Amino acid sequence: MKILMVEPFFGGSHKEWIEGFSNSSSFEVDLLTLPAKTWKKRMQEGAVTLAEEFNKKISTPELIVASDMLNLETFLELTRSRTRNIPTAIYFHENQMTYPWSPKEKDVEKKRQEFGLINLVSAKVAVKIFFNSKYHMDSFFSALPEFFKSYPRLFEPRFEAMLKAKSKVLYPGMDIIKLKKSIESRESIESEKEALPLVLWNHRWEYDKNPAEFCEALSVLAKEGLDFEVAILGEIPRGSEREFLKYKERLGGRVIQSGFLKSREEYAKWLSRADVLPVTSVHDFFGFSVVEAIYMGAWPILPRRLAYPEHIPERLHREVFYETFEELVSMLRCAIKNKKKNKEKIKKDRELKKSLERYDWSFLAKEYEAEFERVVVENIK
Numbered sequence: 001m002k003i004l005m006v007e008p009f010f011g012g013s014h015k016e017w018i019e020g021f022s023n024s025s026s027f028e029v030d031l032l033t034l035p036a037k038t039w040k041k042r043m044q045e046g047a048v049t050l051a052e053e054f055n056k057k058i059s060t061p062e063l064i065v066a067s068d069m070l071n072l073e074t075f076l077e078l079t080r081s082r083t084r085n086i087p088t089a090i091y092f093h094e095n096q097m098t099y100p101w102s103p104k105e106k107d108v109e110k111k112r113q114e115f116g117l118i119n120l121v122s123a124k125v126a127v128k129i130f131f132n133s134k135y136h137m138d139s140f141f142s143a144l145p146e147f148f149k150s151y152p153r154l155f156e157p158r159f160e161a162m163l164k165a166k167s168k169v170l171y172p173g174m175d176i177i178k179l180k181k182s183i184e185s186r187e188s189i190e191s192e193k194e195a196l197p198l199v200l201w202n203h204r205w206e207y208d209k210n211p212a213e214f215c216e217a218l219s220v221l222a223k224e225g226l227d228f229e230v231a232i233l234g235e236i237p238r239g240s241e242r243e244f245l246k247y248k249e250r251l252g253g254r255v256i257q258s259g260f261l262k263s264r265e266e267y268a269k270w271l272s273r274a275d276v277l278p279v280t281s282v283h284d285f286f287g288f289s290v291v292e293a294i295y296m297g298a299w300p301i302l303p304r305r306l307a308y309p310e311h312i313p314e315r316l317h318r319e320v321f322y323e324t325f326e327e328l329v330s331m332l333r334c335a336i337k338n339k340k341k342n343k344e345k346i347k348k349d350r351e352l353k354k355s356l357e358r359y360d361w362s363f364l365a366k367e368y369e370a371e372f373e374r375v376v377v378e379n380i381k
Helices: 012-024 039-056 072-078 108-125 134-148 159-165 176-181 186-192 211-223 241-254 264-273 288-295 314-320 325-337 339-348 350-357 361-380
Strands: 002-010 028-035 063-067 088-092 128-131 167-169 198-201 229-232 255-258 276-278 299-303
Touching (some): 028 039, 072 088, 072 108, 229 241
Parallel strands (some): 002 063, 088 128, 128 167, 276 299
16 A cells, blocks of 8 residues: 655654654555754645645555644645545644643734644545544544634534544554663663662653753752752753753752753663653643653653543552642652662553553554555545
């Protein structure tokens, strides 16, 4: 089966997702992409450039799979002579109606309407809509009634029901098994560990991941005299450097590693060394970094909001999910004091391991192929 994957923002998790499926699938996968620069312009203009490139192609795919960054309606309109009979699916890594915009952004509501409308119209023209988590799909549809108030004449009464009928959760694939195999045995890693508990941050240092609350919780425990170390792994986006240094100085010598690690092997070693993963994000439609860290052995302390409950067996929810800042601090304190016990518990929990391994491409690639084939078959009917 021939598939064309169209991505105007070919970087980060979007790139990893496409390359992961392409490398794992038996399908013939062709890519039509643009570099990951200025996502707003990619959503506004990328469809025009990509349509021009598509019209130059010789081969014709049986299915087009686009990301939410593409204005699919514009792309199809500009390629109508070739795409008229080709079914299309759209994959929502994120959506602009519920994504938390930066407090530094101007005219937030105006932009939310503009880019949210691109997402909605793209969803309307697609044959199938895939979301990367149930939380994402539910929050998307929960936002529609309020969003529709700005466009009362644009959407027919059955619009929401039509979107729901063709929507489905399709979790993103990962190479987490390969990540674990990229390092030495767990026993050798254990022997290299520092004596102090290691607290991990392995996300972008940006507003939607809420680093301020992470640092505030650690500061409370530091003032109590609790001993621990901190590894801050992840990209420091341009414009966030000053804030990052401010919080890093507050934690002082406890920070033993900071900055983005380009080597997956080095990243894997730090994940394996980590004892505790306190997460404070205000946004996460899936949570790649969270899944990776837990799978590598870090004890999670997670907000009950967002997609995280979908990753963890229900019997563990009371132990790892918090509602308030006070609960976060309390659970973090307990996890630091009981690092060995928790590490062993994670290591032996087969149900948790299986719950996380289901996202590996070795399991998901076939599910993707079946879903994509179903789109083509149903379109013929």
